[in-house]
Amino acid sequence: MLDSPQSVDELQEIRARIDAGLERFLPSPDRVPESLCRAMRYSLFPGGKRLRPLLTMAASRTLGGKESLAIPAACAIEMIHSYSLVHDDLPAMDNDDLRRGRPTSHRKFGEALAILSGDALLSLAFQILARHPEGESNGPLRLRVLQVIADAASAEGIIAGQVMDMETEGQPFTEQKLVEIHRHKTGVLINASVVSGAMAAGADETALGHIRAYGEAIGLAFQIVDDLLDVEGTTETLGKSTGKDARAAKATFPALLGLEASRRRAGRLVERARQAIRHLSPGTTLLDDIAGSILKRTH
Amino acid sequence: MLDSPQSVDELQEIRARIDAGLERFLPSPDRVPESLCRAMRYSLFPGGKRLRPLLTMAASRTLGGKESLAIPAACAIEMIHSYSLVHDDLPAMDNDDLRRGRPTSHRKFGEALAILSGDALLSLAFQILARHPEGESNGPLRLRVLQVIADAASAEGIIAGQVMDMETEGQPFTEQKLVEIHRHKTGVLINASVVSGAMAAGADETALGHIRAYGEAIGLAFQIVDDLLDVEGTTETLGKSTGKDARAAKATFPALLGLEASRRRAGRLVERARQAIRHLSPGTTLLDDIAGSILKRTH
Numbered sequence: 001m002l003d004s005p006q007s008v009d010e011l012q013e014i015r016a017r018i019d020a021g022l023e024r025f026l027p028s029p030d031r032v033p034e035s036l037c038r039a040m041r042y043s044l045f046p047g048g049k050r051l052r053p054l055l056t057m058a059a060s061r062t063l064g065g066k067e068s069l070a071i072p073a074a075c076a077i078e079m080i081h082s083y084s085l086v087h088d089d090l091p092a093m094d095n096d097d098l099r100r101g102r103p104t105s106h107r108k109f110g111e112a113l114a115i116l117s118g119d120a121l122l123s124l125a126f127q128i129l130a131r132h133p134e135g136e137s138n139g140p141l142r143l144r145v146l147q148v149i150a151d152a153a154s155a156e157g158i159i160a161g162q163v164m165d166m167e168t169e170g171q172p173f174t175e176q177k178l179v180e181i182h183r184h185k186t187g188v189l190i191n192a193s194v195v196s197g198a199m200a201a202g203a204d205e206t207a208l209g210h211i212r213a214y215g216e217a218i219g220l221a222f223q224i225v226d227d228l229l230d231v232e233g234t235t236e237t238l239g240k241s242t243g244k245d246a247r248a249a250k251a252t253f254p255a256l257l258g259l260e261a262s263r264r265r266a267g268r269l270v271e272r273a274r275q276a277i278r279h280l281s282p283g284t285t286l287l288d289d290i291a292g293s294i295l296k297r298t299h
Numbered sequence: 300m301l302d303s304p305q306s307v308d309e310l311q312e313i314r315a316r317i318d319a320g321l322e323r324f325l326p327s328p329d330r331v332p333e334s335l336c337r338a339m340r341y342s343l344f345p346g347g348k349r350l351r352p353l354l355t356m357a358a359s360r361t362l363g364g365k366e367s368l369a370i371p372a373a374c375a376i377e378m379i380h381s382y383s384l385v386h387d388d389l390p391a392m393d394n395d396d397l398r399r400g401r402p403t404s405h406r407k408f409g410e411a412l413a414i415l416s417g418d419a420l421l422s423l424a425f426q427i428l429a430r431h432p433e434g435e436s437n438g439p440l441r442l443r444v445l446q447v448i449a450d451a452a453s454a455e456g457i458i459a460g461q462v463m464d465m466e467t468e469g470q471p472f473t474e475q476k477l478v479e480i481h482r483h484k485t486g487v488l489i490n491a492s493v494v495s496g497a498m499a500a501g502a503d504e505t506a507l508g509h510i511r512a513y514g515e516a517i518g519l520a521f522q523i524v525d526d527l528l529d530v531e532g533t534t535e536t537l538g539k540s541t542g543k544d545a546r547a548a549k550a551t552f553p554a555l556l557g558l559e560a561s562r563r564r565a566g567r568l569v570e571r572a573r574q575a576i577r578h579l580s581p582g583t584t585l586l587d588d589i590a591g592s593i594l595k596r597t598h
Contacts, residue, residue, distance in 0.1 A: 027453070027455050031454075031455045032454045032455055032459055033462040033466065037454070087414055087415070087418060090410075090411075090414065092409070092414060110391070111391035112391040112392045112465060113462070115386055115391060115392070116386070116458050117454075119421065120458045122421060123449060123453040123456075123458065126449045126452075127446070127449040127450060130442055130446045130449050131446060136439075139439060140435075142442060143438055143441060143442065146425065147426070147430060150422060150425045150426040150429050153425075154422040154423060154426055155326055155330075155331045155416075155422065155423065156330045156331055157422075159418055159419045160330075160331055160332055160335065163334060163335045164332055166411060167334065
C-alpha cells in the first residue's frame with residue numbers, strides 16, 4: 001500500500017500488532033458457540049487493508065502516543081468495520097457473493113449466522129472499549145473514545161450512510177447529496193479512527209482539529225477511489241465483484257463527474273489532508289504516507 | 300401484569316418514565332434518514348411489557364437509588380431487547396410475521412431496513428450508556444454499567460443463546476443444555492437489567508449478590524412461562540404466533556418435562572427469587588411483585 005521502504009516496514013509491524021490485538025480481544029472459544037466463533041473469526045482474518053486501525057495507530061504515533069492506549073480503539077473500529085461489511089453484503093442489501101477474494105459470510109455460514117456474527121462483532125467492539133485501556137486513570141479516555149466510536153457506528157453515522165446509499169439507487173442525485181452519502185458511509189468511521197488514535201495520545205483541541213480535517217479529507221478521497229476501482233478494477237485484484245455500482249445505478253463520483261474529474265478530486269482531497277497535518281510535529285510520517293497511498297490503491 | 304393496586308399505579312408511572320426516556324434518547328429525526336427513524340421507533344413504541352427496564356428501575360428503587368441514574372441503563376437495555384427481537388424475527392432466523400399484535404419489522408419495512416434498524420438500536424444503546432448519566436462523577440458508574448450490558452449483549456450472552464436455540468432445533472437435549480440455552484437467550488439480559496439498576500443505586504457486593512440471584516431465578520422462570528404460553532396461549536392474547544416451538548422442535552421445558560412439571564418449576568424459581576431479595580431493605584415491594592406476576596402472565 002505504501003511506497004517508502006521504511007513506511008512499509010513500519011506498517012507491517014503495526015499490522016502485526018493489530019492482528020495480535022484482534023486475536024487477544026476475541027472471546028475465549030469455550031464461552032461462545034463454535035459456529036459463531038468461526039464466523040466472527042472468518043470476517044476478521046486474514047483481513048483486508050486494515051486501513052482504519054492503521055489510521056488509529058498512525059494518528060497515535062504521530063502525536064507521540066503510547067501504542068497500548070490506541071490498540072483497543074483500533075481493534076474495536078476494525079470489528080465495527082467488519083460487522084458492517086457482513087451486514088451490507090447480505091442478500092437483502094448489496095447481495096454480494098465475494099469479499100476479499102472469498103465467499104461472503106452469508107455464503108459461507110448462511111444468513112442467520114452472518115447476521116448474528118455481525119451483531120456479535122459490533123457488541124464485542126463495545127465490550128473492548130468499556131474495559132480497555134485498563135486502569136482507573138484511563139476511564140475518562142475510555143468514555144471519550146466510546147462516544148466517538150458509538151456515534152460513528154450509529155444511525156447518525158455508517159448506518160445512515162448505508163440507508164442513504166440504498167435509497168439513492170437509481171435516483172437522480174446532486175454532488176451535495178453524494179458527499180453526504182459518502183461522509184456517512186465511509187467518512188465518519190475513518191474520522192473516528194484518526195480521532196480516537198489522537199485522543200489516545202492525549203491530543204489537545206487544536207491537534208484534534210487538524211486530525212479531524214485530515215480524516216474528513218482522506219475519508220472522502222478513499223471513497224472516491226473505491227468508486228473508481230469499481231469501474232476500473234478487476235475482480236481478481238479487488239477480491240470482490242466489480243461494476244456493481246453502475247449496474248445498481250448507485251450514486252458515485254465517477255457517475256457524476258466522470259473518471260478523470262473524479263481522480264483529480266481525490267488528488268485534491270489527499271493534498272488537503274496532507275496540508276491539515278502539516279503543523280503537527282509528527283513522530284512519524286505515516287499519516288502523510290497513508291494519505292499518499294490512497295491514490296495508488298489497486299484494491 | 301401486577302395485582303396490588305399500589306403496584307399497578309407505581310408500575311404505570313415507571314412505564315411512562317421509561318417511555319419518556321426512550322423518546323428523549325432517540326436521535327433527532329433531522330440527523331437520521333426518515334425511513335430508518337420510523338423503523339427504529341416502530342420497534343420501541345408502543346412496546347411490550349417493558350419487563351427489563353421495569354426490573355432496572357425496580358432494582359434501583361429497592362436499593363434507594365435515584366431514578367435519573369437508572370433511566371439510561373433501563374432505556375439502553377430495552378433498545379437491546381428490541382433489536383434482538385427484530386433480528387431474531389427475520390426470515391433467516393425465526394421467520395415470524397407477527398410481534399406484539401403487529402407485523403414484524405421486516406414485514407413492515409423490508410429486510411434491509413429491519414436489519415439496519417436493529418443495528419441502529421444496538422449502537423444507540425451504547426451511545427446512551429457512554430454519555431448518561433451525565434457528569435464526570437458518574438463516569439465510573441457509566442463504565443461499570445457498560446461492561447455489564449455489553450457482556451449481556453455479546454457473543455457470550457444473548458447472541459450465544461440465539462445460536463444455541465437455533466442449533467438445538469430438532470436435536471435431543473438434556474435439562475442442563477436447556478438451562479444453558481435459556482440462561483443465554485433470556486437470562487443474561489434480565490440479569491443485566493437488575494444488576495445495572497442496582498449499580499445505579501450504588502449497591503455493595505452483598506446486595507449485588509442477592510440481586511444477581513434474584514435475576515437468575517426470574518430470568519429462567521420468565522422463559523419457562525414464555526414456553527408455556529407458546530403451548531397454551533393464543534395468538535390473540537400473545538400478539539404473536541403460537542405453537543411455534545413444537546413445530547420447530549425447539550428445546551423447551553414443556554417439551555422436556557410436560558406442562559405441569561414446567562409450571563411447578565417456574566413456581567419454585569419465583570419463590571427462590573423472592574427469597575434472594577428477602578434480606579434487602581427495600582424502598583418498594585416492586586421486585587417481589589414483579590416476580591409474583593411472572594407466574595400470572597397471559598402475554
